[in-house]
Amino acid sequence: MIAHSVTREEWRDQPFDESRMRIGWYTQRPNPKHASARLRVHGPMALLEARGHECVFYDGTRAPDGLDCIVISKSFTGTAERVLDRAEAAGVPVLYDMCDNLVAKARAEGDDRAERRVIAGLQRAALMTAPTPDLLEKLREQVPGVPGQVIPDLLENTQYLAGLRLSLLERWRLRRLRGFLSRHSGALHCVWFGNSSGAQAGLVHVRERMPELEAFAKHHPITLTIISNTWLAYRRMAPEFGIPTHYVSWSLAGFLPSLRAHRVAIIPVGRNSFTLGKSINRPATALRAGLGVVADALPSYQELGDFIPIDDWQDGLARYASNWREEQDRLAKGLAYIDTHYGDAHVADLWEQALRKTCGGG
Incomplete structure (x- = not known):
């Protein structure tokens, strides 16, 4: 299940539909050989597109014109920071999706710089998501005040x-x-x-x-x-x-x-x-x-x-x-x-709920 990405011109030319969200996604590792890319980027994008939403990859090289929100997948690179900067300048909210506890990993490795970078990035999010209640609870302890929601991983698409x-x-x-x-x-x-x-x-x-x-x-x-x-x-x-x-x-x-x-x-x-x-x-x-x-x-x-x-x-x-x-x-x-x-339908429902919260739709 690999996402199709429409171009900027394609989603600008489509008629406005207030029920349809236009979502930008950034991940440091977009190759579907990575499980996190398959199950928490490409898969959700494809399911949301099947429900009529627009999903595009976005790397911050331009203003996020036309986007309702942006999803950053567990990335805290310079590019991710640029995405955050562009989003804030344009007033576009960001959802940070975390499938690993990178704060705990940085602490275990004694990498104070990485720990500060992760926490600083999460503090700029309108919402953070995680695949399990335990991970979300830990992230809330590490980054208090940022709302969160559990969204399970998609099941591996063996077909x-x-x-x-x-x-x-x-x-x-x-x-x-x-x-x-x-x-x-x-x-x-x-x-x-x-x-x-x-x-x-x-x-x-x-x-x-x-x-x-x-x-x-x-x-x-x-x-x-x-x-x-x-x-x-x-x-x-x-x-x-x-x-x-x-x-x-x-x-x-x-x-x-x-x-x-x-x-x-x-x-x-x-x-x-x-x-x-x-x-x-x-x-x-x-x-x-x-x-x-x-x-x-x-x-x-x-x-x-x-x-x-x-x-x-x-x-x-x-x-x-x-x-x-x-x-x-x-x-x-x-x-x-x-x-x-x-199953796909349940996980897609949760992604829609989280994204509408991020976009300000309740």
Whole structure:
């Protein structure tokens, strides 16, 4: 689901409709290979356009003529500051969308300058949005006085991903992965996918949960595939791992077929100020791809406890290894749950509400 951007001339020439909003969007990383761009920029833009609103990318190089409001997606660059300056000069309100707690990340890294930059940017917003209540609560503590609203992540559009064409390199990577899995044909094939943020999130938490996988391997063979963009971090850690592992470089087209080659997605997540506000996106993506999930307990994951094992690594892995058929009904119910509570229509409603608040429409 990639947004179509109309030109400035196109939306100026269209007849005025007071129910239709004209929204500018700025993100530092617009490439849809980034999950934040797909799920919190391109996806919402496409849904809003389908409802008759106008959405354009806006980078502050010109005055925001004709825009009712501007959305900045978790960016605090010089360009984002220029967007804020242009918006303030023109009297156009700004919504800041935050899918990560960048204040907490800066504090954990001891980066006072980055912390001040994030807080200063958020203080200039008419509204800030976040995917979870926990993240929004933390942001409100860090930036008091700025109104906020929860807008969940869109669910990963697996139909769109499945339609992408694989490159020769992606086909080669997939063949290597399948060769690795076939060499361990009797094993429970697990996968971890995601980015790494140093000591805050990512492979560091895979390493912390490796003893759980190694303990399970004493009774049943198991493999782990890493789908990520952190090759060097993997190479440093891999010699420590006591089970067979394989690495696949993340790519947009190659992600879904690589994910579907496995039975279980593992989601180890340490509890810290950066991770506690994480959304349901990762287990939801695995469920939508047809995988089982074993996860550590985050606040946003708890609502899936009736469908997937939470903080129960040994029994959870055993369920998927020995009772895969029996688990299908439970996983199907989990999939129905996330489609009901995080479907496109519901998320689009929340975006409309937030944007109308930002535009001053209540």
